[in-house]
Amino acid sequence: MNAAKMRYSGWALLREGLAGQTGWSPAWHDRDPAPRYDVVIIGGGGHGLATAYYLARTHGITNVAVLEKGWIGGGNTGRNTTIIRSNYFYPESAALYDLSVRLYEGLSRELNYNIMFSQRGMIEVAHSEAELEMMCRGANAMRINGVDIEILDRDEVLRLAPLLNGDLNCRWPVLGGMIQRRAGVARHDAVAWGYARAADSRGVHIIQNCEVTGFEIERGRVVAIETSRGRIAADRFGMAVAGHSSVLAGMAGFALPLQSYTLQAMVSEPVKPCLEVVVASSSHGAYVSQSDKGELVMGGNLDRCPSYAQRGNFPVTQSVVSSLVEMFPSFATLKLMRQWGGIVDTSPDNSPILGPSPVEGLYLNCGWGTGGFKAIPAGGTLFAHILATGRHHPISAPFDLARFASGATIDEAHAGVAH
Amino acid sequence: MQHFPCPWCGNRAEVEFRYAGDAGVQRPTRTADDAAWAQYVHFRRNAKGAAKELWVHSGGCGRWFALSRDTVTHTITGSEPVA
Amino acid sequence: MIPSRRMEQGGAIDRAQRLRFTFDGEAYEGHAGDTVASALLANGVRIVGRSFKYHRPRGIYTAGPEEPSAILDLRLGNRHDPNARATLEPLADGMELRSIHANGTAENDRLGFLDRIARFIPAAFYYKTFMWPNWMAYEHRIRALAGLGRVDLSSRATSAAHRHVQADVCVVGAGPAGLAAALAASTRGKRVMLVEAQGELGGTVLYREAMIDGMPGADWARQAERVLRDRGVEILRRSTALALYDHNVLSIVQKDVAASANDERLWLVRAGRMVVATGAIERPLLFANNDRPGIMLADAALLYTRRYAVKVGNACVVATGNDSAYEVALALRQAGSDVHLIDSRPERDIDPSLAGSMRAAGIKLVPATLVEGAGGHRSVEAVALSNGQRIVSDVVVHSGGWTPSLHLYCHAKGKPSWDAVTGSYRPGSAVAGVDVVGAAAGLWDLDAMLRNATEIGGGKAGEAPSSGTGVRQWTAPTPLPAGKSGKRIWVDLQNDVTIADIKLAVRENFSAVEHLKRYTTIGMGTDQGKTSNVNALAVLAASSGREVAGLGTTTFRPPFVPVSMATIAGSERGELQVPIRRLPAENIHRQEGACFREYGGALRPAWYGADADAIARECIAARGNAVVFDASSLGKIEVIGPQAAALLDFVYYTPMASLAVGRARYGLTLGEAGIVADDGVVLRLAPNHFVVSCSSSHVAWMAAQHEAWRQDRFDLAQVFIHDATAHWATIAISGPASKRIVGELGLGVDLDDARFPHMSVATGRFAGRPARIARVSFTGERGYEIAVPATLGAPLWQKARAAGATPLGIEALGVLRAEKGYIYVGQDTDGETLPHDLGMGGPRAKRQDAYVGDRSLFTPAASKPNRKRLVGILVEGKAPIPVGAHGIELKDGRRRSLGYVTSSYWSAALGHPIALGLIEGGLERASAAIELEHLGQRFTGRLVPPCFLDPKGERLNG
Ligand SMILES: Cc1cc2nc3c(=O)[nH]c(=O)nc-3n(C[C@H](O)[C@H](O)[C@H](O)COP(=O)(O)OP(=O)(O)OC[C@H]3O[C@@H](n4cnc5c(N)ncnc54)[C@H](O)[C@@H]3O)c2cc1C
Numbered sequence A: 001m002n003a004a005k006m007r008y009s010g011w012a013l014l015r016e017g018l019a020g021q022t023g024w025s026p027a028w029h030d031r032d033p034a035p036r037y038d039v040v041i042i043g044g045g046g047h048g049l050a051t052a053y054y055l056a057r058t059h060g061i062t063n064v065a066v067l068e069k070g071w072i073g074g075g076n077t078g079r080n081t082t083i084i085r086s087n088y089f090y091p092e093s094a095a096l097y098d099l100s101v102r103l104y105e106g107l108s109r110e111l112n113y114n115i116m117f118s119q120r121g122m123i124e125v126a127h128s129e130a131e132l133e134m135m136c137r138g139a140n141a142m143r144i145n146g147v148d149i150e151i152l153d154r155d156e157v158l159r160l161a162p163l164l165n166g167d168l169n170c171r172w173p174v175l176g177g178m179i180q181r182r183a184g185v186a187r188h189d190a191v192a193w194g195y196a197r198a199a200d201s202r203g204v205h206i207i208q209n210c211e212v213t214g215f216e217i218e219r220g221r222v223v224a225i226e227t228s229r230g231r232i233a234a235d236r237f238g239m240a241v242a243g244h245s246s247v248l249a250g251m252a253g254f255a256l257p258l259q260s261y262t263l264q265a266m267v268s269e270p271v272k273p274c275l276e277v278v279v280a281s282s283s284h285g286a287y288v289s290q291s292d293k294g295e296l297v298m299g300g301n302l303d304r305c306p307s308y309a310q311r312g313n314f315p316v317t318q319s320v321v322s323s324l325v326e327m328f329p330s331f332a333t334l335k336l337m338r339q340w341g342g343i344v345d346t347s348p349d350n351s352p353i354l355g356p357s358p359v360e361g362l363y364l365n366c367g368w369g370t371g372g373f374k375a376i377p378a379g380g381t382l383f384a385h386i387l388a389t390g391r392h393h394p395i396s397a398p399f400d401l402a403r404f405a406s407g408a409t410i411d412e413a414h415a416g417v418a419h
Numbered sequence B: 001m002q003h004f005p006c007p008w009c010g011n012r013a014e015v016e017f018r019y020a021g022d023a024g025v026q027r028p029t030r031t032a033d034d035a036a037w038a039q040y041v042h043f044r045r046n047a048k049g050a051a052k053e054l055w056v057h058s059g060g061c062g063r064w065f066a067l068s069r070d071t072v073t074h075t076i077t078g079s080e081p082v083a
Numbered sequence C: 001m002i003p004s005r006r007m008e009q010g011g012a013i014d015r016a017q018r019l020r021f022t023f024d025g026e027a028y029e030g031h032a033g034d035t036v037a038s039a040l041l042a043n044g045v046r047i048v049g050r051s052f053k054y055h056r057p058r059g060i061y062t063a064g065p066e067e068p069s070a071i072l073d074l075r076l077g078n079r080h081d082p083n084a085r086a087t088l089e090p091l092a093d094g095m096e097l098r099s100i101h102a103n104g105t106a107e108n109d110r111l112g113f114l115d116r117i118a119r120f121i122p123a124a125f126y127y128k129t130f131m132w133p134n135w136m137a138y139e140h141r142i143r144a145l146a147g148l149g150r151v152d153l154s155s156r157a158t159s160a161a162h163r164h165v166q167a168d169v170c171v172v173g174a175g176p177a178g179l180a181a182a183l184a185a186s187t188r189g190k191r192v193m194l195v196e197a198q199g200e201l202g203g204t205v206l207y208r209e210a211m212i213d214g215m216p217g218a219d220w221a222r223q224a225e226r227v228l229r230d231r232g233v234e235i236l237r238r239s240t241a242l243a244l245y246d247h248n249v250l251s252i253v254q255k256d257v258a259a260s261a262n263d264e265r266l267w268l269v270r271a272g273r274m275v276v277a278t279g280a281i282e283r284p285l286l287f288a289n290n291d292r293p294g295i296m297l298a299d300a301a302l303l304y305t306r307r308y309a310v311k312v313g314n315a316c317v318v319a320t321g322n323d324s325a326y327e328v329a330l331a332l333r334q335a336g337s338d339v340h341l342i343d344s345r346p347e348r349d350i351d352p353s354l355a356g357s358m359r360a361a362g363i364k365l366v367p368a369t370l371v372e373g374a375g376g377h378r379s380v381e382a383v384a385l386s387n388g389q390r391i392v393s394d395v396v397v398h399s400g401g402w403t404p405s406l407h408l409y410c411h412a413k414g415k416p417s418w419d420a421v422t423g424s425y426r427p428g429s430a431v432a433g434v435d436v437v438g439a440a441a442g443l444w445d446l447d448a449m450l451r452n453a454t455e456i457g458g459g460k461a462g463e464a465p466s467s468g469t470g471v472r473q474w475t476a477p478t479p480l481p482a483g484k485s486g487k488r489i490w491v492d493l494q495n496d497v498t499i500a501d502i503k504l505a506v507r508e509n510f511s512a513v514e515h516l517k518r519y520t521t522i523g524m525g526t527d528q529g530k531t532s533n534v535n536a537l538a539v540l541a542a543s544s545g546r547e548v549a550g551l552g553t554t555t556f557r558p559p560f561v562p563v564s565m566a567t568i569a570g571s572e573r574g575e576l577q578v579p580i581r582r583l584p585a586e587n588i589h590r591q592e593g594a595c596f597r598e599y600g601g602a603l604r605p606a607w608y609g610a611d612a613d614a615i616a617r618e619c620i621a622a623r624g625n626a627v628v629f630d631a632s633s634l635g636k637i638e639v640i641g642p643q644a645a646a647l648l649d650f651v652y653y654t655p656m657a658s659l660a661v662g663r664a665r666y667g668l669t670l671g672e673a674g675i676v677a678d679d680g681v682v683l684r685l686a687p688n689h690f691v692v693s694c695s696s697s698h699v700a701w702m703a704a705q706h707e708a709w710r711q712d713r714f715d716l717a718q719v720f721i722h723d724a725t726a727h728w729a730t731i732a733i734s735g736p737a738s739k740r741i742v743g744e745l746g747l748g749v750d751l752d753d754a755r756f757p758h759m760s761v762a763t764g765r766f767a768g769r770p771a772r773i774a775r776v777s778f779t780g781e782r783g784y785e786i787a788v789p790a791t792l793g794a795p796l797w798q799k800a801r802a803a804g805a806t807p808l809g810i811e812a813l814g815v816l817r818a819e820k821g822y823i824y825v826g827q828d829t830d831g832e833t834l835p836h837d838l839g840m841g842g843p844r845a846k847r848q849d850a851y852v853g854d855r856s857l858f859t860p861a862a863s864k865p866n867r868k869r870l871v872g873i874l875v876e877g878k879a880p881i882p883v884g885a886h887g888i889e890l891k892d893g894r895r896r897s898l899g900y901v902t903s904s905y906w907s908a909a910l911g912h913p914i915a916l917g918l919i920e921g922g923l924e925r926a927s928a929a930i931e932l933e934h935l936g937q938r939f940t941g942r943l944v945p946p947c948f949l950d951p952k953g954e955r956l957n958g
């Protein structure tokens, strides 16, 4: 069953403006679960929704349900600081994340939903000569991987972000930096909603308030799941539940190399445009961009201990804010308006896990940790491929769970910014 | 801003402590296969709710101990030295 | 000139003190005790700003932190606040205020036309357009229209101190409930704190009529304050609680802590019990054009009338559906205004004595009637009622009920429950250590709340203060507008969200509360929806045919009010932000003309002297004569006890138990994943006493690593770890002349090479104190490392200098060690490097016993032949290859990285550049030639063994 959607456009807005905005149809429908699907995706975050969309669009599999325990996009997808970039060190990562950036570049038009991808550029600032040298190592790797990276000198960095502290004697002096100009930010909710709308119009069932509570496993194979809204059977199950991956894995009887932590984000009160690029520092881990609404969107390191509380504590708030105030002295007069936390699924090598799980019929999309928003279109594309074919896509193969036993980890952890 | 009860020093602020993994993990010997070794090095229980964790009072007495903590509410239900 | 609206008498302002200020360039005057908002109102200023999206004129709407509209740019001396809230800022002489969002002034805004195209740009319109060619083609214009105030490059906030305290009980809010709780709690000999946002205690009883214990409420509050102070209760005034964190830690911002109004203090209070007595916030009524200047919340109007002696209007309409606004009507009437009181309740539901007192005062009470809309554009001029009546008015004040302030309770993960009778959320689930009292708990009867607060404070109900005020229907569900007027009804003034926007969201299935919030941006402004959230829920429920109770709430995200980033940062500014480690003899190096740089968090001499040849000169001295280097930041971890050798054998990849007493050994440590974590030299001073000398930036990690394994696998009584790094200064002397120089230091150690060969250690004395001498080398030359108590570092250095050693900085040391192929772990290794990649595969091949990381060295990936391995790289010409250049190969028409240059220098000793790198396959590659690339530049290099000088190591004894 396909639900026809009214096309979004400036023209449609004009027409609806005259008609009192009453002609719009639901962006997606709330469905009741059917007893069986070809594919069931657990988790209605960006990855789950994108996977459903690509299953329908690329593979023609539309008998698909996305099960979300709360409201779609309510996990990390709706809580993150939306940095999109592909400046990763290893070729395996670059292939994955650059695919994602390329998909993001056309996503608004593809989904007919403005996800506001703003390729304003992201600068990672170097605070010492030694850091600048290390940055070159990364920059060259990325360039060889085909990613657009430039090394900037101090003046260029200060020109692009004039509010940065230009004093060479401050704690975080600007000695230079690295920029990816195609990097940027997008509107997180819109990514979830845009995929949901497009998937829904291709017949995918989006089922909110439906929590998966158990797996029915027969001879090593998942045949159905138990949910708060009844039993659902399917040929294949994909889980994309981020911070809750270990919980789901536990229900299916295996463990994952993941640890869930609180990652905080915070915004200042809105101000008129004052920062045109995303600025990050790997020395202290804090980063900032300005939202289209005018808020400074800030984040930094993980909270100190594993947690499912979705609530940050003061020490990390303080360290994020103080680092940024030191980098941007005039931000000291701004006020912090809101602070929150998400539950991120960190993996030992800061790379995701994609592919089969130890239980047949159940597939994994997890381990994105602090940086999986940027990967949503690619994660969806690859996971859809895996669920549709039962086999890896060449780009997803290196990210198989088996890499931890074989030793072939893809250690992006030491390679700089984590978001 | 949690308060952790170090078995030797009493309640201290969380910033004095460092998390060190699951409590009660056995280190395999060299004869372990790749998978068993990977379980030990990389895999975690990552419990939601009641958890038994290993912490070290790094900014205090330096001792390791097992902390029983709820990872959702952050309620502490016990702490004990590790044998 | 607008006539003053200040009444002749009354209020808590100091009329003797006149304060001058400007707003949008016009000069005005107010009094001490005014807020910016009250002063603007007293001066008859109506339009204080423009709305976020449609640039509609807006006035002062509230009198507190819930203010959605009156946000101004504030300058006072060197203080600048781009988003100051007029309702919270005490007026000060000389303040310059500006409206922030208008293009022009608040009165004359060139963007005012946006309101006329509002129908085309409803909530979330931007998701439906601006896609062609892409968002960036529009974004800059949209961004320029957004934002509130403007950051100023010259803006600097003063820093704020943080105070950490503990209390048994912390009461937040000093209204009657908070005071009663504090009174009860403080009689028990407990440590009690009381936190109040206002400058005076009393809360609502400061401006609402209430008798407590036979006194007017304000007098009772003053008396309570005296009692509390006598009992030692710590009272924080002008202090707003921001956030309640784990384990009952409350953050509080306190204003005006010092002489300067700029200074704030952040308190972090850990309390056994938190008593939340934060009161309630009034809810607006929903009617067409309910955002016009001149329309404000009823309670705010009362406060401005009674506390600030402002006559808010001449012809006032008071609209309500509950009793709380009756007192407001009376106060306005007493201030000389003409008052209509419009109550949505039928006459029979209104307390007859209340109704009677209104009519007796000359107030026109109109029951069973709703205000349907307001007329006027730049200011309200009239209202239309549901009975068809039209009332001319210059002020409309309204009360749609009250919303308990549950922010702190919700921060602590309390789950509020919906109370359909009052139309508000009340505390639901219990939260350990957190109690909610008073209006925050949804109690409106003064006696009941005093009793309850007393009990919660630990007292007996019988001891509670008593009021005798009758029970009133203080709050009721907000009456929703009935018909479709077609006019816009504002739910969130700051973000310009109307009922139509909510209906649109519901139509499009954004009807989960969080979806509604995000789709329409309702409640996401700087006021965080304090006045709009509950109304939004009511409208959402009504338009989606559901009950409010089933909707849930959006999350209350801290802080309760926005707080300056400088205040959050506290003292973590400048040097105190991740403090840099320093050498004990830093001053000596400064005298020597050292140029300092930061290396891994430590400030160390990079080279000495200002000339361009400094590094080369130091290198030449090292190979030709002797150099002295301050190595004090190198780790010195003592490992002592009968099991010390066994512990080191486990922690180190390189076996250490076989080390003889008096000898030193270089070794690697790994993590459990097998990755090289550090290298260093282990000294064995006695059979049971070792010193681990590790790299400067890994000291903390190494000490923790040793301690971890000690506690995990060893008998705590048999081995002991002590990080003595900061106790010792280490001076390294190296070069052909080093033996002579060390001899002149008078350490009392026999330096004869036969008895003190390379890799030996001995104990001597320097200046009467113990000194440890190790014959080790960082440079490949004969070398000695002398460790003395930290304070003796400077004299030892000076003595070595006097004996002829040249100072050596980090940069030259980098060259010297690279000439020898000595690695820096972290620079010449990466997150994949295993020991055999560095040519140190011996222990991997030979050791059968357990050591950290052992099994990881035998995974399939660890055994692959094409792993990246340490190599030397030579290039033609004089210019070193840039560090970070990659070796590349072409594969399937694409470049592929083979690894990279990790260290690269000009070698003065060799007369050509040298480099180290990690390259796939290492020296076993088919060809020694390699293409290298750096930021688009190409080089050709040759792979050679990673040792360029003296491969036999003869110079160690030279
Ligand atoms: C503060 C913060 C900042 C970040 N910043 C960035 C950034 O700048 N750039 C970047 O690229 N990434 C960033 N990230 C990471 C990024 O947000 C995540 O990696 C990404 O959103 C993960 O998407 P997801 O769809 O896998 O998970 P989620 O969006 O978390 O979706 C998982 C969904 O699964 C649901 N679920 C869980 N259990 C069950 C169950 N039993 N049954 C049914 N449903 C269930 C959850 O409710 C949730 O909606 C950040 C994360 C946080 C928290």
Ligand SMILES: [Zn+2]
Pocket: B006, B007, B008, B009, B010, B057, B060, B061, B062, B063
């Ligand atoms: Zn302790």
